[in-house]
């Protein structure tokens with residue numbers, strides 16, 4: 001991952017700019033530990049722009065330092081991955097490729113070029129001869145980008161991947177490509193940001209935007225061309241799918257597999273390709289060997305691993321995408337939970353401690369640890385030639401409180417809820433990969449971290465999908481799926497990207513690959529979620545059948561368990577809180 005930042009202000013000295021960036025964007029370098037650079041560029045007579053880029057080397061034979069200046073004086077900050085869609089010369093980094101491609105392009109060609117990229121990105125691009133600053137996030141909003149717009153009291157404009165907690169800083173909505181035209185904008189008085197929206201963005205969404213944003217009439221089309229299939233099943237189909245088996249035991253899996261054979265085969269093919277792209281674009285060196293000249297024999301790819309369906313499938317399919325000699329780290333995070341006690345022990349305990357039960361014994365055998373271990377055993381049986389490192393990450397309450405206060409709350413910001421806190425903390429410790437492998441202390445050196453984000457939203461995996469279906473049927477389920485996908489960038493992805501990138505790795509999300517999204521959009525909803533079937537079978541049906549068919553029998557039947565519950569972090573905190581409440585622990589003390 002990389003960290004990128006731009007800042008400018010009205011009559012602010014270069015030194016002031018540098019000081020401000022240093023104080024609010026100090027964690028940029030965690031995202032890009034391999035090289036950092038800063039450039040100051042005069043934009044108008046009164047405005048100087050500061051560009052900073054911190055790089056994690058992911059593509060090309062050599063790391064490419066940022067900001068990258070071309071022969072025309074244009075500057076590029078690129079925090080992205082071109083995974084497909086455009087042909088990059090072998091050995092070249094995607095940063096070099098984009099800089100060269102954009103150097104001669106004007107607006108219409110810039111937008112169509114960016115629309116053709118498959119892969120996640122956030123970008124800041126200054127085009128010198130037009131004095132325009134372009135910036136934005138990919139069509140799904142997989143990478144973080146924040147802004148602080150100029151206000152009456154502070155004539156400063158900031159864009160950054162991540163920023164210290166500050167009420168004035170907001171996430172940039174992933175609605176298209178933005179630009180500021182410094183040949184007409186006068187930072188001292190008024191400020192306008194132009195937005196060229198993605199074609200699929202709803203008019204209501206655009207109408208509800210801040211008034212400094214000027215929405216352009218023309219639009220950008222992205223590589224997500226297939227709209228969500230909104231068909232509801234006919235009476236004949238309903239009869240058929242109601243008659244499908246209600247469990248995933250061996251005999252029933254055969255029946256279900258026959259019923260879904262083509263869809264399962266297509267899903268496996270497309271998902272495997274998505275995983276392959278995400279591990280092939282990686283240097284032959286782990287995070288710790290960047291500067292070493294000897295051959296790196298360490299793990300380069302890790303999976304955020306609960307042992308649930310989504311992560312289990314990624315791990316299994318990953319096996320076919322990596323050379324046999326590469327080991328894989330399975331990162332499994334747990335927070336202390338109370339040891340379940342029998343009644344007698346419980347009585348003894350309550351007698352001893354009348355007022356508080358905080359001292360009751362705790363361990364890390366949480367649901368995700370148990371399912372993770374079980375799935376790890378199954379992976380070892382199914383793919384015995386691979387070395388699978390099951391990394392047990394135990395996080396004490398004290399360490400949680402300390403890291404939240406000093407680091408995590410700044411990464412979660414500008415999001416603020418109890419849910420953001422618990423998911424953010426669980427992901428941060430999981431992604432850090434600091435734990436033990438069969439009892440021996442171990443820190444994962446992987447450069448790439450594969451995560452299961454996006455499967456539940458698209459495949460109807462949440463309990464609210466079932467609640468909507470039960471209350472109001474197929475159309476309601478489809479509306480819920482459509483809503484979940486459209487807001488995933490504001491609810492989750494920016495936050496998850498800030499959190500997971502803080503360890504100098506690239507989090508990559510195979511279920512949010514453009515081809516996977518197009519394919520899942522095309523499937524009839526009842527293939528994705530047949531909610532006549534019980535919990536643990538019906539949701540994410542096509543993925544479950546694929547998993548069971550491949551032998552991941554334990555993971556296939558696990559109902560959805562969100563990371564905050566599976567890792568037990570939610571129980572560690574005040575259990576009376578609601579997920580949507582503002583979280584007091586995220587606020588500065």
Ligand SMILES: *[C@@H]1O[C@H](CO)[C@@H](O)[C@H](O)[C@H]1NC(C)=O
Pocket residue numbers: 033034035287288289290291
């Ligand atoms: C690699 O070398 C560069 C330049 O000397 C240095 O800034 C960076 O921290 C080093 N990276 C690692 C992982 O040691």
Ligand SMILES: *[C@@H]1O[C@H](CO)[C@@H](O)[C@H](O)[C@H]1NC(C)=O
Pocket residue numbers: 363364365392394435436439
């Ligand atoms: C983590 O917790 C598990 C389960 O409580 C325990 O078996 C293991 O030894 C712990 N690992 C470390 C490194 O503390």
